[in-house]
Amino acid sequence: MQLTDEVQWKPGDFLVAAVLIFGTAIACELVLIKIAKVSLRVIICIGIVLLALFVWAELAVGLI
Numbered sequence: 001m002q003l004t005d006e007v008q009w010k011p012g013d014f015l016v017a018a019v020l021i022f023g024t025a026i027a028c029e030l031v032l033i034k035i036a037k038v039s040l041r042v043i044i045c046i047g048i049v050l051l052a053l054f055v056w057a058e059l060a061v062g063l064i
Contacts (some may be wrong), residue, residue, distance in 0.1 A: 016059065024052040 028045045035041045057063055 018057075020056060024048055035043055 027048050031041055031044045031048070035044065054063070
């Protein structure tokens with residue numbers, strides 16, 4: 001928004017972005033605390049991050 005007028009984020013957009021980012025971080029942190037096996041931790045955290053990226057892309061451009 002500082003470089004171009006084409007992006008018009010409203011306060012609700014910032015709130016959704018913050019919830020998505022912090023929700024992803026908290027979910028991965030819980031996985032790291034609760035799961036003992038390292039390989040399973042990595043797989044689950046990668047899945048969480050990929051899901052968050054998919055949701056972000058869906059909200060941005062509507063992939064589906």
